Amino acid sequence: xxxxxxxxxxxxxxxxxxxxxxxxxxxxxxxxxxxxxxxxxxxxxxxxxxxxxxxxxxxxxxxxxxxxxxxxxxxxxxxxxxxxxxxxxxxxxxx
Amino acid sequence: xxxxxxxxxxxxxxxxxxxxxxxxxxxxxxxxxxxxxxxxxxxxxxxxxxxxxxxxxxxxxxxxxxxxxxxxxxxxxxxxxxxxxxxxxxxxxxxxxxxxxxxxxxxxxxxxxxxxxxxxxxxxxxxxxxxxxxxxxxxxxxxxxxxxxxxxxxxxxxxxxxxxxxxxxxxxxxxxxxxxxxxxxxxxxxxxxxxxxxxxxxxxxxxxxxxxxxxxxxxxxxxxxxxxxxxxxxxxxxxxxxxxxxxxxxxxxxxxxxxxxxxxxxxxxxxxxxxxxxxxxxxxxxxxxxxxxxxxxxxxxxxxxxxxxxxxxxxxxxxxxxxxxxxxxxxxxxxxxxxxxxxxxxxxxxxxxxxxxxxxxxxxxxxxxxxxxxxxxxxxxxxxxxxxxxxxxxxxxxxxxxxxxxxxxxxxxxxxxxxxxxxxxxxxxxxxxxxxxxxxxxxxxxxxxxxxxxxxxxxxxxxxxxxxxxxxxxxxxxxxxxxxxxxxxxxxxxx
Numbered sequence: 001x002x003x004x005x006x007x008x009x010x011x012x013x014x015x016x017x018x019x020x021x022x023x024x025x026x027x028x029x030x031x032x033x034x035x036x037x038x039x040x041x042x043x044x045x046x047x048x049x050x051x052x053x054x055x056x057x058x059x060x061x062x063x064x065x066x067x068x069x070x071x072x073x074x075x076x077x078x079x080x081x082x083x084x085x086x087x088x089x090x091x092x093x094x095x
Numbered sequence: 096x097x098x099x100x101x102x103x104x105x106x107x108x109x110x111x112x113x114x115x116x117x118x119x120x121x122x123x124x125x126x127x128x129x130x131x132x133x134x135x136x137x138x139x140x141x142x143x144x145x146x147x148x149x150x151x152x153x154x155x156x157x158x159x160x161x162x163x164x165x166x167x168x169x170x171x172x173x174x175x176x177x178x179x180x181x182x183x184x185x186x187x188x189x190x191x192x193x194x195x196x197x198x199x200x201x202x203x204x205x206x207x208x209x210x211x212x213x214x215x216x217x218x219x220x221x222x223x224x225x226x227x228x229x230x231x232x233x234x235x236x237x238x239x240x241x242x243x244x245x246x247x248x249x250x251x252x253x254x255x256x257x258x259x260x261x262x263x264x265x266x267x268x269x270x271x272x273x274x275x276x277x278x279x280x281x282x283x284x285x286x287x288x289x290x291x292x293x294x295x296x297x298x299x300x301x302x303x304x305x306x307x308x309x310x311x312x313x314x315x316x317x318x319x320x321x322x323x324x325x326x327x328x329x330x331x332x333x334x335x336x337x338x339x340x341x342x343x344x345x346x347x348x349x350x351x352x353x354x355x356x357x358x359x360x361x362x363x364x365x366x367x368x369x370x371x372x373x374x375x376x377x378x379x380x381x382x383x384x385x386x387x388x389x390x391x392x393x394x395x396x397x398x399x400x401x402x403x404x405x406x407x408x409x410x411x412x413x414x415x416x417x418x419x420x421x422x423x424x425x426x427x428x429x430x431x432x433x434x435x436x437x438x439x440x441x442x443x444x445x446x447x448x449x450x451x452x453x454x455x456x457x458x459x460x461x462x463x464x465x466x467x468x469x470x471x472x473x474x475x476x477x478x479x480x481x482x483x484x485x486x487x488x489x490x491x492x493x494x495x496x497x498x499x500x501x502x503x504x505x506x507x508x509x510x511x512x513x514x515x516x517x518x519x520x521x522x523x524x525x526x527x528x529x530x531x532x533x534x535x536x537x538x539x540x541x542x543x544x545x546x547x548x549x550x551x552x553x554x555x556x557x558x559x560x561x562x563x564x565x566x567x568x569x570x571x572x573x574x575x576x577x578x579x580x581x582x583x584x585x586x587x588x589x590x
Contacts, residue, residue: 011468015448016448017449017452023454031458040406041406041479049481049482049484051488056296069203073202079428088429088440089437089442091440
């Protein structure tokens with residue numbers, strides 16, 4: 001399957017990545033080759049794939065509040081932090 | 096009481112080193128000082144480390160000395176430990192080999208680190224690795240490649256290449272890494288070491304920087320099988336902080352392995368001979384010799400087929416990339432790590448990620464996002480998940496006939512730096528033997544089995560059914576004894 005420049009751009013937008021023209025071109029060529037190779041999975045007959053995997057039961061824990069990291073520890077790793085909150089660019093604006 | 100030099104102890108097993116510290120023949124501080132000096136050389140010669148904190152290391156060593164002095168029994172007293180940089184150590188940086196996490200300091204220990212520290216190890220440094228564990232050569236680190244102590248023109252394997260080089264260079268006797276599709280076992284093989292991944296869930300994932308959560312496991316790299324088993328015994332166990340960790344009893348790997356293997360059934364992986372990308376002649380010869388060694392030790396050795404092994408690389412790279420595309424969405428410049436960009440929130444996300452991630456990480460995020468996207472999900476991610484389940488059933492069928500499966504860990508010895516960097520698919524095929532047990536959640540141990548004609552280590556991998564670690568370590572011991580690797584020192588090892 002051809003992963004063309006348009007598809008690379010679409011997938012990059014979904015993944016919040018900006019690519020240069022050179023990166024987009026290289027990714028198109030490399031991903032096409034990789035995905036072409038992976039088409040081998042179609043060689044496996046569908047009837048062999050009918051079996052269900054048995055999921056391992058997951059343990060449950062009490063739905064109770066537990067101690068979390070102190071705010072000062074979180075703040076130390078945050079790019080920008082104020083009044084106990086992460087600071088991000090304004091996301092609500094008035095027309 | 097006879098004293099013993101730290102340098103001598105760092106050349107041998109950490110079991111003897113811990114005994115010497117416990118019995119007061121040497122202090123943990125003296126061991127730490129010698130190891131720190133070696134770490135500096137291993138960084139200079141091989142690029143094995145990303146960060147050290149000598150003052151913290153010496154404080155931790157002195158704390159171990161106080162525990163020993165107080166009469167506490169400390170099983171790994173004073174053993175220097177190197178930790179892959181995608182595993183958290185409290186108060187130390189964790190970059191995962193990525194620019195996007197530059198400056199991040201771990202708030203607490205990963206559970207496997209906490210268990211080792213409780214047992215008396217002393218952390219001497221964080222090791223270089225492929226960015227977020229994505230790579231098979233340690234050439235994808237944002238902080239430069241790692242070189243192989245057996246030949247610095249060759250790669251050490253990846254993604255735990257720094258952890259492998261640190262042990263092979265004899266800077267430390269024990270390192271830990273993460274193994275998503277072979278990232279402990281393959282570098283162990285390429286650096287002449289023992290490396291294991293546990294049954295999925297046997298070692299807690301808490302504190303590992305997630306790449307692909309249904310695969311990620313912590314493992315250890317050591318020079319000997321005995322040391323590897325000791326590390327397993329300490330690291331394994333249930334953890335309330337990891338809902339996928341196993342709470343069943345940890346299998347006992349401490350029992351003395353028998354030299355004789357009568358009654359043990361070993362299956363040679365039939366698909367190994369026809370591996371895509373080929374099997375290096377010297378690896379093939381070592382595989383055959385390993386089979387002979389096991390036969391001579393009394394094992395019944397046959398050939399066993401796991402028919403979907405040839406599909407394991409596509410399945411792995413579709414499913415692990417899909418999980419990575421989700422896991423790595425958290426790196427957006429808001430809560431931790433570096434931040435780039437101004438204006439809108441979307442622009443901040445995009446610029447932070449575009450400048451912070453390297454090419455291989457971007458490639459896998461794009462591949463995973465593609466495989467999960469509308470219109471392609473069923474044909475790629477969905478089908479890969481079904482083949483993954485089929486492969487697990489293949490293994491279950493094989494283990495009705497054999498107790499363990501043997502195959503090479505890597506299809507070739509350490510390759511030259513730069514040999515595969517221009518061809519991502521060729522790099523992915525280096526994982527052809529390590530990804531199958533990862534897909535099925537099975538334990539596997541890589542053990543040195545010999546050397547190539549040009550003196551590079553070769554490793555063999557034993558794969559077992561879930562909780563099969565005791566037999567795997569016992570089998571690995573047989574190959575270790577036969578190949579004589581413990582008597583050889585990497586030419587680049589420091590002192």
